[in-house]
Amino acid sequence: MNALESSRIAVVALRANPGRSALTMLGVIIGVAAVILLVSIGEGARAYIEKELTGIGTNLLAIQPGKTSTAGGFHPPAAGSVHKLTYEDAKAIKRRAYAVSDAVPVVLGSGKVKFENLSRDTIIIGTAPEFPRVRNLFVEIGDFVTQADVDTKSKVVVLGRTVYRELFGDRPALGARVTIADAKFRVVGIMQAKGMTLGFDIDDIVFIPATAAMELYDTDALHEILAAAGRAEETDLAIRQIKEVLMKRHAGKEDFTIITQRAMMSTMDTILTILTGVLGGIAGISLVVGGIGIMNIMLVSVKERTREIGIRKAVGARRIDILQQFLFEAVILSLIGGIIGIVVGGGIAYSIPLFYSAIPTRVSLWSVTLAFFFSVAVGVFFGVEPARRAARLDPIEALRYE
Amino acid sequence: MPTLIEMEGVSKVYRTGQVDVAALAGITLSVETGEYMAIMGASGSGKSTLMNVIGFLDRPTDGVYRFAGREVENLSDDDLAAIRGRRIGFVFQTFQLLPRATALENVELPLVYQSVSRAERRAHAMDILTQVGLADRMFHTPMELSGGQQQRVAIARALVTRPLLLLADEPTGNLDSRSGAEIMALIDRLHAEGLTILVVTHDAAVAGHARRRIVLRDGQIVEDTRERVGESVNR
Numbered sequence: 001m002n003a004l005e006s007s008r009i010a011v012v013a014l015r016a017n018p019g020r021s022a023l024t025m026l027g028v029i030i031g032v033a034a035v036i037l038l039v040s041i042g043e044g045a046r047a048y049i050e051k052e053l054t055g056i057g058t059n060l061l062a063i064q065p066g067k068t069s070t071a072g073g074f075h076p077p078a079a080g081s082v083h084k085l086t087y088e089d090a091k092a093i094k095r096r097a098y099a100v101s102d103a104v105p106v107v108l109g110s111g112k113v114k115f116e117n118l119s120r121d122t123i124i125i126g127t128a129p130e131f132p133r134v135r136n137l138f139v140e141i142g143d144f145v146t147q148a149d150v151d152t153k154s155k156v157v158v159l160g161r162t163v164y165r166e167l168f169g170d171r172p173a174l175g176a177r178v179t180i181a182d183a184k185f186r187v188v189g190i191m192q193a194k195g196m197t198l199g200f201d202i203d204d205i206v207f208i209p210a211t212a213a214m215e216l217y218d219t220d221a222l223h224e225i226l227a228a229a230g231r232a233e234e235t236d237l238a239i240r241q242i243k244e245v246l247m248k249r250h251a252g253k254e255d256f257t258i259i260t261q262r263a264m265m266s267t268m269d270t271i272l273t274i275l276t277g278v279l280g281g282i283a284g285i286s287l288v289v290g291g292i293g294i295m296n297i298m299l300v301s302v303k304e305r306t307r308e309i310g311i312r313k314a315v316g317a318r319r320i321d322i323l324q325q326f327l328f329e330a331v332i333l334s335l336i337g338g339i340i341g342i343v344v345g346g347g348i349a350y351s352i353p354l355f356y357s358a359i360p361t362r363v364s365l366w367s368v369t370l371a372f373f374f375s376v377a378v379g380v381f382f383g384v385e386p387a388r389r390a391a392r393l394d395p396i397e398a399l400r401y402e
Numbered sequence: 403m404p405t406l407i408e409m410e411g412v413s414k415v416y417r418t419g420q421v422d423v424a425a426l427a428g429i430t431l432s433v434e435t436g437e438y439m440a441i442m443g444a445s446g447s448g449k450s451t452l453m454n455v456i457g458f459l460d461r462p463t464d465g466v467y468r469f470a471g472r473e474v475e476n477l478s479d480d481d482l483a484a485i486r487g488r489r490i491g492f493v494f495q496t497f498q499l500l501p502r503a504t505a506l507e508n509v510e511l512p513l514v515y516q517s518v519s520r521a522e523r524r525a526h527a528m529d530i531l532t533q534v535g536l537a538d539r540m541f542h543t544p545m546e547l548s549g550g551q552q553q554r555v556a557i558a559r560a561l562v563t564r565p566l567l568l569l570a571d572e573p574t575g576n577l578d579s580r581s582g583a584e585i586m587a588l589i590d591r592l593h594a595e596g597l598t599i600l601v602v603t604h605d606a607a608v609a610g611h612a613r614r615r616i617v618l619r620d621g622q623i624v625e626d627t628r629e630r631v632g633e634s635v636n637r
């Protein structure tokens with residue numbers, strides 16, 4: 001008997017019990033849809049971050065204090081053992097490393113920003129005029145921190161969109177004085193909105209001159225120096241020059257780490273690939289549960305149809321014929337369930353960004369292919385045992401079965 | 403006439419718990435092509451067991467069984483299934499029709515397992531159903547048919563593969579006397595056309611149709627009588 005014949009018999013049997021078939025399929029549908037959906041969220045996050053990181057240029061370098069073994073990870077330096085990175089370091093890099101076009105000091109802190117009776121806890125970045133250029137940010141109203149501001153430790157602040165909205169609503173803010181840690185700062189600019197990403201509000205931020213920030217936090221240490229090579233091909237040269245300049249300034253010790261954009265991307269990529277795998281794996285468990293549902297119903301079905309099996313054997317069906325018939329039933333259930341699951345999961349994945357722009361999704365061909373073959377494999381795996389039981393039945397006993 | 407069935411000391415022992423039940427205890431039997439034989443005996447004497455063994459549904463525990471010259475012991479389960487499908491038509495006491503399938507689909511079933519094309523097996527099944535007088539009931543399911551009609555569907559299914567041997571276990575057991583007589587007339591006609599027929603029955607009138615009669619008791623043949631050709635059927 002050929003496969004076409006077996007599948008016809010299987011379809012007839014499945015249609016004889018439409019409710020049961022549909023419920024059995026539902027298990028697979030949910031499993032496959034969950035796989036597609038969760039993987040698409042993981043993939044979406046990965047695609048988004050790749051795009052963002054690519055947007056700020058592959059020639060970007062971050063110099064952080066302390067020597068770390070693996071590129072990309074950040075470990076706070078052990079106290080006393082290393083030199084801090086200072087504003088002078090940043091200036092020296094810019095002046096002497098000619099392959100470096102920008103070297104921007106970054107002082108990172110957090111605190112309350114107050115205006116009149118309103119206040120907001122936010123991230124405070126002390127930096128220099130080149131920061132927006134390096135990080136691909138734009139000022140919407142007014143100006144960013146200028147070199148003169150940095151040189152004179154001016155108490156000026158540029159507000160991120162969210163901070164502006166929270167403190168000022170729609171009122172004009174330029175020239176207004178806000179309080180940051182008991183000091184008055186004059187608002188000189190408002191940043192363009194960047195939006196929410198993966199739950200992080202990147203507009204919830206304010207910028208002040210690096211020198212003012214160091215005074216505010218009473219420190220001369222930078223959190224990092226952002227540098228950009230003049231041209232992407234000169235990134236390696238820029239790294240060598242930065243090392244040279246800094247080691248000369250740090251008594252010959254390499255007590256800093258230079259992280260390249262490439263390393264940041266690959267770290268992010270690794271994290272998100274693992275995340276996607278974990279999400280897919282969790283969803284895969286529900287698909288396995290769906291498979292157990294198939295096995296369960298097939299075992300019941302074989303039991304119920306013992307007599308039918310006896311009749312088929314009595315009129316000449318071989319073991320393989322019976323095996324095929326029941327295996328096909330299981331596989332057709334999982335196959336149709338898989339296809340519906342892909343459509344449902346893919347549909348939800350596509351529509352999520354329409355309602356929640358903060359959750360980017362991407363339905364990738366590999367996840368669809370994988371889910372499809374996995375669902376078929378589940379059908380085969382969980383269908384084999386019931387089908388073997390059916391095929392092994394003794395014809396006489398099967399005919400006698402009530 | 404060539405010998406179709408040959409049995410030498412065939413026994414069948416069922417083990418139920420501690421006790422062994424010998425449903426067949428040393429059957430030696432030879433049936434030629436074209437014979438029409440009735441198998442009689444008390445309930446539990448082993449008639450159905452003998453039919454099952456002859457029809458390849460069951461294997462003997464001991465002894466030699468040759469069908470058309472081939473020894474069963476040397477055949478695999480799938481070989482037995484193939485012979486069952488092609489060479490033997492089985493009519494069961496309890497019909498054993500697929501309840502959800504139509505008469506036509508039931509009759510087609512043996513051909514499904516012989517890779518006969520859909521069109522061909524449909525045409526063939528229709529032809530056979532017409533021969534047994536069910537041309538107007540082909541698309542009814544067994545539930546929509548009377549006992550006699552179901553029995554005729556079962557006979558049509560047994561005949562659709564053009565077997566060498568027809569095995570009928572109590573073919574009239576569940577039927578009223580008129581339906582029973584119709585069925586026996588049909589079987590007689592098949593015999594006249596040259597088919598080898600074995601009928602299990604309790605009913606002497608049914609056995610009277612056959613030309614040979616064996617009686618079983620406790621799994622052994624205790625009587626084997628033949629009519630000479632031309633002798634009257636109703637003695």
Ligand SMILES: Nc1ncnc2c1ncn2[C@@H]1O[C@H](COP(=O)(O)OP(=O)(O)OP(=O)(O)O)[C@@H](O)[C@H]1O
Pocket residue numbers: 416417418423424425443444445446447448449450451452
């Ligand atoms: N599967 C089985 N397991 C155990 N014993 C069995 C089995 N099948 C048949 N027997 C026993 O074998 C003997 C013969 O049974 P069989 O069905 O052949 O009798 P029968 O002559 O057809 O009887 P009836 O006229 O009632 O149909 C009986 O004693 C029965 O109990």
Ligand SMILES: [Mg+2]
Pocket residue numbers: 449450451
């Ligand atoms: Mg019986």
